[in-house]
Amino acid sequence: MKSTRRVRVPQILDVIGGTPVVGLRNLTTPGEARLVVKLENANPAGSLKDRPAWYIVEHAERTGRLRPGGTLIESSSGNFSIALAMIGASRGYRVVAVVDPKITPTNRGLLEAFGAEIIVVDEPDDSGSYHKTRIELANRLHRETPGSFRPDQCFNPLNGQAHYNATARELLAQTRNLAAVVCTVSTGGQLGGIARAVKEHAPHVEVVGVDVQGSTVFGGEPHAYLTPGVGLSWTPSNLPDLSLLDEVYMVTDQDAFQACRTLVRSEGLLAGVSTGAALTVALAKAMRARPKQQVAFLAADRGERYLATAFNDDWLKANGLSATADPEDLRERARHLTPHSTRPAEECANYLPGLAAELGSPTLVLARSEWR
Template sequence: MTVIYNSILETTGHTPVVRLRTLSAFASEILIKLESFNPGGSIKDRAAVSMVTGAERDGRLKPHGTIIESTSGNLGKSLALIGATRGYRVILVIDPKAPRSMVDFATALGAEIEMVDTPDESGGYQRPRIERVQQLLSVTPDAFWPDQYNNPDNVRAHFELTSRELLNDVPEFDALVTAVSTGGHISGLSAAVKQALPDAITVGVDAAGSAAFGYPFAKYSMRGLGLAWKPGNLDHSVVDRVHLVADYEGIATMRVLARNEGLLVGESAGAAVFAAVHHAYRYPGSRIVVMAADGGVNYLGESFHPDWLRADGLADKIEAAGITTPEGLVAAASRPTNEQVPTEYGLRTATLAND
């Protein structure tokens, strides 16, 4: 049956779920939901449409207004897509870690770029980016800030829509493994999954160095996950366990997935799959669903490029850890840099004897 859409935004959702062939170790099954099939190439399309539509509905965003947001890339692509289709000016505040391909995508659709290139005292860029957003809001008429970190419409998109889609495709599973990011998709999706599958474990995957769960902040290389603070959208009560993945573990995993599964996924998805393999090691025989937030095309000039890996000091770490084959990845995930650990709430349910 032929379907004709009235807007590219209507193609958001209904992303495929693929079974991993070479990494479903320890008698477990790992399924990966590929959010790169959304029109803007990431899971952020779902949140962006929800946040903008909510603002249109209640008058916070007026016709021909301006959308201003802080982003490391993917949400910027989504907002640029919305701006082009609905007639909004879009200003994106980014930092030097934003992949060049993401910037090129957004500017091709008419978005304007504001670069923040001075980090704060901890080495992070999120706070300086938000400060620049606030400055722009004060001088821009009819401006709307989606505030992806604290906007409940971000969470709502995944609670109401993404979860329904996932549970229709995979009605039964034991664990949901996904990057923490701004807290929107993990909180909304996990809350809905726990209503349908009360015994399912949610593993929040974050960068080693992220402070979203109260750990000390430190610099890290991966994009798409990690924050210097706890975002308002992150509901710790629906996250059972946390796995802080090292840069070399997540980036090496995305490279193994490309060469052995034909799956070109992003850095946060690589980290999530690494955490999923570790979860399979600790919970043999599990059925595990991984959310792959974006695709690897965004990172071809960086994470998939040997010169970038060497310059960032990751090439030697990946080689030393042996994460260059599926077998090497499984072995490394059995003894990761950081073990997954229960959260305060997870202590009540998904605790292992050796935690």
């Protein structure tokens, strides 16, 4: 007799997470540690942001903060907005993305493809970037829009919690003899969440943060930079304990762009520019670690997003960057890389404690007991 049991077919949001880890073959020598990469770009909307976006929205649905037909309003010119746009399309929410003029035509196209609405902020904030003006406008729109919900990736502790619960635990289960985990930073979700889980479950593993020169997540002098996805003009509250970090590095735009070009040419792994920033530091760590050890980093998003920039020689030239993808050149850069700090808690804190309230962040009311 035929079974009448129906198998539940997974839906698009069910396949967020559970990403594979792959080892690189060619960028290190047998005398060095193995580089391993967690493919967060295999998430359905193409980046590591699918996890916190869905984690936060699902939590809002469960706690009644977001109701059917509601509106998601977020400040993000990139992956977080794209992840929300996917979620909105699947769950029937309107999505409003507050972006800045630096948004790439590709990201704009992706948001439009998913049906999100785009609002461009054109006034820079006091640091010369657009983060604060974007967040302030998103908060205001949220206050003025009935039935809206602000995921608030920058100040919402559930951003880091998503990576603590899932990304980090998966990574620890998928790796062996791990010497170090290397993560870039913007909102601090991935670095903060992963650092907390690693130090709880595998405290011998080094946690290494990577910012880009010109951003001031770990202090320093602000200036313009080109690396997308990385950087902020303060230390994010999703990275509340810098003592969990063993080292932090500040890479150049050239390091980041060059490394993501080398990654695809030498290993066949097409990923974005922030992945290049992480690779540069991960390679430096692998060159100094023991053979049979592993050094892990994340492929944060898909390289297709950068065909008009990182993978376009004319664009690179126009922006003063070299178009090389030579692995020996990358190894030479990595060999000379030195940490910005080996005592981040003492040397790098650049917190702005009043900022969330000043910008009108709604997430402040989330009780710690809700972080699960």
